[in-house]
Amino acid sequence: xxxxxxxxxxxxxxxxxxxxxxxxxxxxxxxxxxxxxxxxxxxxxxxxxxxxxxxxxxxxxxxxxxxxxxxxxxxxxxxxxxxxxxxxxxxxxxxxxxxxxxxxxxxxxxxxxxxxxxxxxxxxxxxxxxxxxxxxxxxxxxxxxxxxxxxxxxxxxxxxxxxxxxxxxxxxxxxxxxxxxxxxxxxxxxxxx
Amino acid sequence: xxxxxxxxxxxxxxxxxxxxxxxxxxxxxxxxxxxxxxxxxxxxxxxxxxxxxxxxxxxxxxxxxxxxxxxxxxxxxxxxxxxxxxxxxxxxxxxxxxxxxxxxxxxxxxxxxxxxxxxxxxxxxxxxxxxxxxxxxxxxxxxxxxxxxxxxxxxxxxxxxxxxxxxxxxxxxxxxxxxxxxxxxxxxxxxxx
Amino acid sequence: xxxxxxxxxxxxxxxxxxxxxxxxxxxxxxxxxxxxxxxxxxxxxxxxxxxxxxxxxxxxxxxxxxxxxxxxxxxxxxxxxxxxxxxxxxxxxxxxxxxxxxxxxxxxxxxxxxxxxxxxxxxxxxxxxxxxxxxxxxxxxxxxxxxxxxxxxxxxxxxxxxxxxxxxxxxxxxxxxxxxxxxxxxxxxxxxx
Amino acid sequence: xxxxxxxxxxxxxxxxxxxxxxxxxxxxxxxxxxxxxxxxxxxxxxxxxxxxxxxxxxxxxxxxxxxxxxxxxxxxxxxxxxxxxxxxxxxxxxxxxxxxxxxxxxxxxxxxxxxxxxxxxxxxxxxxxxxxxxxxxxxxxxxxxxxxxxxxxxxxxxxxxxxxxxxxxxxxxxxxxxxxxxxxxxxxxxxxx
DNA sequence: GATGAATGAGTATTCATTCAT
DNA sequence: AATGAATGAATACTCATTCAT
Numbered sequence: 076x077x078x079x080x081x082x083x084x085x086x087x088x089x090x091x092x093x094x095x096x097x098x099x100x101x102x103x104x105x106x107x108x109x110x111x112x113x114x115x116x117x118x119x120x121x122x123x124x125x126x127x128x129x130x131x132x133x134x135x136x137x138x139x140x141x142x143x144x145x146x147x148x149x150x151x152x153x154x155x156x157x158x159x160x161x162x163x164x165x166x167x168x169x170x171x172x173x174x175x176x177x178x179x180x181x182x183x184x185x186x187x188x189x190x191x192x193x194x195x196x197x198x199x200x201x202x203x204x205x206x207x208x209x210x211x212x213x214x215x216x217x218x219x220x221x222x223x224x225x226x227x228x229x230x231x232x233x234x235x236x237x238x239x240x241x242x243x244x245x246x247x248x249x250x251x252x253x254x255x256x257x258x259x260x261x262x263x264x265x266x267x268x
Numbered sequence: 269x270x271x272x273x274x275x276x277x278x279x280x281x282x283x284x285x286x287x288x289x290x291x292x293x294x295x296x297x298x299x300x301x302x303x304x305x306x307x308x309x310x311x312x313x314x315x316x317x318x319x320x321x322x323x324x325x326x327x328x329x330x331x332x333x334x335x336x337x338x339x340x341x342x343x344x345x346x347x348x349x350x351x352x353x354x355x356x357x358x359x360x361x362x363x364x365x366x367x368x369x370x371x372x373x374x375x376x377x378x379x380x381x382x383x384x385x386x387x388x389x390x391x392x393x394x395x396x397x398x399x400x401x402x403x404x405x406x407x408x409x410x411x412x413x414x415x416x417x418x419x420x421x422x423x424x425x426x427x428x429x430x431x432x433x434x435x436x437x438x439x440x441x442x443x444x445x446x447x448x449x450x451x452x453x454x455x456x457x458x459x460x461x
Numbered sequence: 462x463x464x465x466x467x468x469x470x471x472x473x474x475x476x477x478x479x480x481x482x483x484x485x486x487x488x489x490x491x492x493x494x495x496x497x498x499x500x501x502x503x504x505x506x507x508x509x510x511x512x513x514x515x516x517x518x519x520x521x522x523x524x525x526x527x528x529x530x531x532x533x534x535x536x537x538x539x540x541x542x543x544x545x546x547x548x549x550x551x552x553x554x555x556x557x558x559x560x561x562x563x564x565x566x567x568x569x570x571x572x573x574x575x576x577x578x579x580x581x582x583x584x585x586x587x588x589x590x591x592x593x594x595x596x597x598x599x600x601x602x603x604x605x606x607x608x609x610x611x612x613x614x615x616x617x618x619x620x621x622x623x624x625x626x627x628x629x630x631x632x633x634x635x636x637x638x639x640x641x642x643x644x645x646x647x648x649x650x651x652x653x654x
Numbered sequence: 655x656x657x658x659x660x661x662x663x664x665x666x667x668x669x670x671x672x673x674x675x676x677x678x679x680x681x682x683x684x685x686x687x688x689x690x691x692x693x694x695x696x697x698x699x700x701x702x703x704x705x706x707x708x709x710x711x712x713x714x715x716x717x718x719x720x721x722x723x724x725x726x727x728x729x730x731x732x733x734x735x736x737x738x739x740x741x742x743x744x745x746x747x748x749x750x751x752x753x754x755x756x757x758x759x760x761x762x763x764x765x766x767x768x769x770x771x772x773x774x775x776x777x778x779x780x781x782x783x784x785x786x787x788x789x790x791x792x793x794x795x796x797x798x799x800x801x802x803x804x805x806x807x808x809x810x811x812x813x814x815x816x817x818x819x820x821x822x823x824x825x826x827x828x829x830x831x832x833x834x835x836x837x838x839x840x841x842x843x844x845x846x847x
Numbered sequence: 848g849a850t851g852a853a854t855g856a857g858t859a860t861t862c863a864t865t866c867a868t
Numbered sequence: 869a870a871t872g873a874a875t876g877a878a879t880a881c882t883c884a885t886t887c888a889t
Binding site for chain 1: 285287368369371372376377380404405407408409410411412414415416417418419420421422423425426427438439441442443445446449450
Binding site: 269300301302303304307 | 848849850851852
């Protein structure tokens with residue numbers, strides 16, 4: 076039942092955002108009465124937090140699953156891109172309504188940081204053991220990842236809902252092209268200008 | 269008077285966001301009664317739109333002023349970064365409260381698109397006349413700019429308010445490093461790995 | 462308008478008590494919309510306090526007016542009884558609903574204490590200047606007054622609403638008889654047994 | 655089990671009063687689930703009535719036990735005062751929360767009437783057989799008792815909870831002094847002024 | 848134009864009560 | 869008998885908006 080409520084909450088919060096969503100909507104979406112929601116969650120905010128947390132969890136778990144990969148760096152990065160954008164495509168409906176309100180409540184930064192960390196681990200040169208963990212290069216890479224993750228998430232979430240999914244592909248290509256420019260991705264190296 | 273209201277609205281919306289801000293707060297911030305706001309703006313949404321629009325306007329005008337530059341590409345890009353981050357630093361307080369709500373109302377994408385366009389014009393290789401305007405390379409560059417602009421804006425807006433300004437510098441350095449990697453910015457070329 | 466709301470509040474709180482009374486009832490009793498009550502009072506509790514305070518104020522002012530009397534002790538006491546029970550008769554409807562809830566909020570003790578003080582000043586032997594203010598006799602008199610004031614107020618408030626007014630007369634007679642027994646009131650001294 | 659529930663109800667109603675007390679609190683205080691209360695009592699009001707009734711019962715039984723005394727009048731009255739205030743001291747916690755709400759439901763007047771009757775029987779001159787039961791003197795005595803019983807109960811219940819017990823002693827002394835004035839109690843006759 | 852009192856629709860939350868297990 | 873999840877009615881309070889002055 077708790078899961079049904081979360082599911083309904085993700086759906087409705089995702090569509091309307093926090094404030095405009097009423098507890099009654101969520102309850103009826105879960106097929107229960109409004110009072111029953113309070114059996115499982117203390118209040119609207121608690122439910123929202125739980126919904127956001129649950130949404131991110133799926134997202135992060137998928138990404139962290141890539142950690143196990145033992146392929147070489149280029150392959151790992153390619154897989155990361157494929158998998159990351161695929162997960163993003165599914166999560167898009169939730170993101171649209173929850174990213175902004177969750178941001179204001181500080182529920183997003185820690186999750187994004189985890190995502191960035193997971194990505195950094197995949198992208199980091201293999202001999203990273205030799206890399207000073209807070210050397211300038213490592214910091215810049217980390218910050219660039221931060222910028223790009225935020226950029227992809229929000230650029231995707233901001234697009235029109237109907238075309239959001241299709242709008243992801245060009246973004247992916249752009250990232251791929253950039254990585255090729257760095258020699259970090261396979262395919263013809265497009266010399267950037 | 270209209271300007272005073274806008275000014276107050278930018279300040280209060282920026283601090284609290286759309287929903288939690290009351291018309292009375294804005295009115296009293298502008299030194300008038302709540303009813304008088306409706307002499308100048310049709311309703312709360314209209315005022316918000318006007319405030320957002322006004323806020324972006326300053327931002328965009330600053331960036332577009334760089335168009336006039338006749339310096340070489342590297343210099344232009346260096347100026348763009350300096351000026352862009354400087355403007356961003358000033359605009360940060362507004363961004364925090366308005367970016368998210370404005371996004372949901374679709375007030376942001378057009379503005380960001382204009383920003384990206386302005387940046388693209390500055391970054392584009394000089395002989396861009398020879399570039400197919402929708403060639404693959406141009407598209408990728410454009411999309412990469414889109415991602416990075418979104419990324420910088422939202423990463424900045426999401427940070428803690430007190431440390432937001434300082435958090436910008438590392439982001440700027442990361443962008444600089446990336447551009448150097450592409451040979452698009454001066455300074456020692458840090459070969460990316 | 463504030464006065465109209467207080468008036469309505471006294472009436473409705475008096476009939477139903479605090480909790481069962483709704484803000485809407487009070488508002489409609491005052492001929493305004495429910496939201497307008499909040500223009501004048503911060504919340505239901507604040508309104509209740511104001512109503513109680515206003516109700517007591519009338520009561521106490523009447524009693525304290527007797528201070529000015531320069532008649533002899535017996536006459537003063539007779540007037541006190543007459544006036545006190547007359548005021549009580551008018552205040553009875555308010556008392557019924559407000560005494561209990563107000564008690565729980567501590568809004569009553571201070572007022573009752575003022576009433577008792579006023580009565581003590583009237584009842585005190587004329588040469589009270591010679592009386593030790595906290596001598597045993599003075600304390601006992603003060604406490605007896607306290608008991609009797611509480612007793613009269615609550616015995617009156619507890620009676621059936623319809624017969625409450627008539628039920629006051631026997632109480633008054635009983636007090637009178639007691640005072641006569643003490644030689645503190647005129648009329649045939651009924652020797653108590 | 656019924657007794658355990660009553661016990662818990664007396665405790666919780668006594669602390670919080672009727673409205674703020676929840677069935678869940680009472681149930682958990684009795685070590686059962688909230689639903690189970692309804693096996694023994696029809697609803698919250700019925701439980702409250704039962705609790706009030708049970709509380710008074712103890713109180714009244716104690717007083718009525720004094721009926722059996724065959725001592726003389728002065729001794730009976732002295733015992734009545736001692737015993738009555740002792741019982742009151744124990745019952746104080748219950749009174750605080752239940753007197754007011756019970757009053758409004760009319761659950762108190764009958765009990766107080768019984769208490770007053772018991773007291774009257776003890777205080778009445780011994781040759782009361784010769785007294786016209788509704789003669790003026792008897793009526794005044796009865797009403798004075800009514801006033802004083804109400805007065806003592808409510809004055810006690812209204813005091814601050816922590817100091818309630820100590821506050822009883824002065825009240826008792828005041829009653830004693832009054833009775834002495836009437837020659838109804840032993841000790842040095844303090845001539846009232 | 849300005850005011851601000853009045854409006855009243857809108858919503859989270861509580862809790863007595865029920866009833867399937 | 870006992871449970872406690874589910875119910876859903878009930879209500880204080882907020883605030884954008886209006887409009888008489």
